[in-house]
Amino acid sequence: MDWREYAEAMAVLARRLLEQDSVQATLDEIAAAAVRLVDGCDAAGILAVRKGRAVTLAATGDLVRECDRRQAELCEGPCFDLARRGNGDRVYRIPDMTDPRPEWKRFAPAARELGVGSMTGLLLYTDEEDFGALNLYASRPGAFGEEIETAGWLLASHAAVALASARTIDQLEHGLESRHAIGEAMGILMERHRMSEEDAFGVLRRISQHHNVKLRDVAQKVRAERVGPA
The missing domain is CATH 3.30.450.40 (GAF domain)
Known part of the structure; x- marks a missing residue:
């Protein structure tokens, strides 16, 4: 060689x-x-x-x-x-x-x-x-x-x-995408249900914990459907 x-x-x-x-x-x-x-x-x-x-x-x-x-x-x-x-x-x-x-x-x-x-x-x-x-x-x-x-x-x-x-x-790009998705989903909940930022995040977190689904995936579902969960 x-x-x-x-x-x-x-x-x-x-x-x-x-x-x-x-x-x-x-x-x-x-x-x-x-x-x-x-x-x-x-x-x-x-x-x-x-x-x-x-x-x-x-x-x-x-x-x-x-x-x-x-x-x-x-x-x-x-x-x-x-x-x-x-x-x-x-x-x-x-x-x-x-x-x-x-x-x-x-x-x-x-x-x-x-x-x-x-x-x-x-x-x-x-x-x-x-x-x-x-x-x-x-x-x-x-x-x-x-x-x-x-x-x-x-x-x-x-x-x-x-x-x-x-x-x-x-990992950095994935993290940025996750934060952006969560932020957008919180905005949808705040607008449609007149929630505070804290309450909107609490809803996403509870759904994530209850269904054992990642918070990012919950946020993406809210974004995709453009409607807030009950």
């Missing part, structure tokens, strides 16, 4: 990731970039585990989705091992799926059946019981050598920063 060219590619990737207009677009670009930039990588995806439940966040093809499904079904594989290991490791490399770790007695044969010859897991983020990993797949054994640990770590580091930024922006 030409490390100078790889470093230049990382710089370009950093800009591309920050140009994405949503969290999902950022996730999709991270997975696509792995296939473009990592030697031997035929497919890639991002798998998150939230409170023990696995969710595919991005995938470059059906092989990735099916492999994620097998990991979730069996609770085995790189993503789960990255979560369980508390020693700070961020890269997990399986050079040859025909010679897997002993605890992968079920996942390794399943992955081989799907056509996976070698695999690497890269930790992207951890947040209490929520974590995500970028998984790289190759059809042939031995596709990922020792240098993947450096190359993958660089890729994952750039991806993690961009993903954190995208998630923060998304």
Whole structure:
């Protein structure tokens, strides 16, 4: 691998990731970039585990989705091992799926059946019981050598920063949209029922609590119907 060219590619990737207009677009670009930039990588995806439940966040093809499904079904594989290991490791490399770790007695044969010859897991983020990993797949054994640990770590580091930024922006925008919806719904109630601001908010909050529905969703329903609840 030409490390100078790889470093230049990382710089370009950093800009591309920050140009994405949503969290999902950022996730999709991270997975696509792995296939473009990592030697031997035929497919890639991002798998998150939230409170023990696995969710595919991005995938470059059906092989990735099916492999994620097998990991979730069996609770085995790189993503789960990255979560369980508390020693700070961020890269997990399986050079040859025909010679897997002993605890992968079920996942390794399943992955081989799907056509996976070698695999690497890269930790992207951890947040209490929520974590995500970028998984790289190759059809042939031995596709990922020792240098993947450096190359993958660089890729994952750039991806993690961009993903954190995208998630923060998304949360901020979502929060602003929620506040705007609640404010508009309060205005509708105040106008139609001659309520005070405090009473209008109290109505929305009681409906939210009684029906176990988010306050934002109650507000959006009031806005959509343009009538205040009784």
